[in-house]
Amino acid sequence: MSSDAGLDERLQVLEAVTDSALTSLGLDAVLVKLLEQVVGLLRVDTAAVLLVERGSDELVATAALGIEEEVWQGVRVRIGQGFAGQVVVRRRPVVLNRVDHSTVINPLLWEKGIRTMLGVPMVVRDEVLGVLHVGSLTPRRFTDTDTELLQLVGDRLALAVHAQLAIAERAATSALQRSLLPGRLPTVPDLEFAARYVPGASTGVGGDWYDVFELSGGRLGIAIGDVAGHGLTAAVIMGRVRSALRAYALDSADPGAVLSKLDRQASHFERGTMVTIGYAVVDPSVGELRLSLAGHLPPVLAVPDRPAAFVDVPVGPPVGFGLATGHRRSGSVELPPGGVIAFYTDGLVERRDKPLDDGLALLRESIITGAPEAVCARVMKAMVGMRPAQDDVALLVMRRTAARDHRAGAGSRFFSR
Structure with a gap:
């Protein structure tokens, strides 16, 4: 035929x-x-x-x-x-x-x-x-x-x-992302948490994540990160990086040392991948955070009777950027009673039609002291509003509710944009 x-x-x-x-x-x-x-x-x-x-x-x-x-x-x-x-x-x-x-x-x-x-x-x-x-x-x-x-x-x-x-x-990708984000944020004395995650309107689910987990001595580990790229590949890499960070967090109380170990892991197993990460260890009893930033935007700190400001800690290159043998630095941040600190990914502040500094300034203005859930709602209204964000958005807000054995002489460190 x-x-x-x-x-x-x-x-x-x-x-x-x-x-x-x-x-x-x-x-x-x-x-x-x-x-x-x-x-x-x-x-x-x-x-x-x-x-x-x-x-x-x-x-x-x-x-x-x-x-x-x-x-x-x-x-x-x-x-x-x-x-x-x-x-x-x-x-x-x-x-x-x-x-x-x-x-x-x-x-x-x-x-x-x-x-x-x-x-x-x-x-x-x-x-x-x-x-x-x-x-x-x-x-x-x-x-x-x-x-x-x-x-x-x-x-x-x-x-x-x-x-x-x-x-x-x-x-x-969506199922993997949901499985890796905390189903329930920890309930611990002196601290309150709230969070948001929204996939990008044009990119879909990608490699953004946040994490809060308990460590020894009543301390907590807090992570926020963004894997370059989108889709299933980025989500899979995000899952592996998240698991590695948790494992290294059990070995060291210094966030910089944890990210240094993560550099070595990524340089060997995740070649060609770039990840921005902020990792902090918080001791609720004294209201102090130790924080290290690997190419990640600094969190915003709001304390009573003072304008919100970006936390001033050293910022190193992203994980996977070739710093496989370097040592990353950490900085200290005081979180007084009533203080609020907000961690976020760049999808919250970056817009194609506006300078990054505009987004950062608007974010700083939207962070106030108050219940974390109310702060999240205020931030998302100001930053996302009626127009969906094109990239993934991850936001984690923590508030210290009480003071115990507050360290004398500790000072908060900020920088403004």
Whole structure:
């Protein structure tokens, strides 16, 4: 059936199937449904889809008909090798008239008795997402019409895969982000907490996070951070950095030493990644914070009867910036009774149409002493208001409610912008 009339007929059948399948079925069901149609329309014996695995140079068997073992056995093919790997490299249809160990990496194909194969790339926005291939157990000649039809299916499958992967990645990123943010902030004497996290309107969930955890001696660790980038990759890196920071926090009471250890970890395991972090250790009994900043914007401190100001502590380069063997400095901040300190990520203050200093000035004006929940609401109203932030926003507010054994002579240190 290679005539124009035959092609038109088969295209009409295929389009009717794909139009309904792509709108009503999940990815797995779409793949199986279309493979069934391909086998019938092309009169072939096998059909399979191999998708490029994110972050690797391999294709993974994802759906198959007539050779389901490919999926059951988790077949992988390195890009550039074998039949499917060559389809990716060439980025065009490939016909294989001899199927054996010299032309195909996967032994299942020649053990199945396949004699002839046709494969097409699945491309979206100039990115090869995978390969669709069919096979015949008897010798045959795949025509231009066969190739055109299979490429059409490959194009439609690529769109379906791209859409489904995007949905799955957003869901996975959101679930991961929620699982890593504190479900409940600690309840401890003398301190109160409130927090906000909002994904960016244009970027979606990314690598912003905050954390509060208990340490020995009644102290608390407080972290705020932002992994460069967005999406699942940034969220995964954020999870690993968060876990490493917690582990190092158990070994040292000095925030600078903790971030120095994190530098070494990131330089080895997170190469090419940049993370801004603020990490503080607070002792509620004396109202003192020890704070170290790795490329992160300084928190804002508001105390009774004094304008809010940015905390003055040393700021080092971001984690992952190449400071693998350096020692980071820490600074001390006094938090008197009634004092409020706000940690945040840059999505709260950065706007494409305004200078950063404008955002920082507005944030400083919006921080006042009061209940942390009320402070969070005031800040979000001033900084976000009626227009959603384009980037992630993380905000953590802490207030000291009482004084015990307040250190004599301790002074607060600030700088203003």
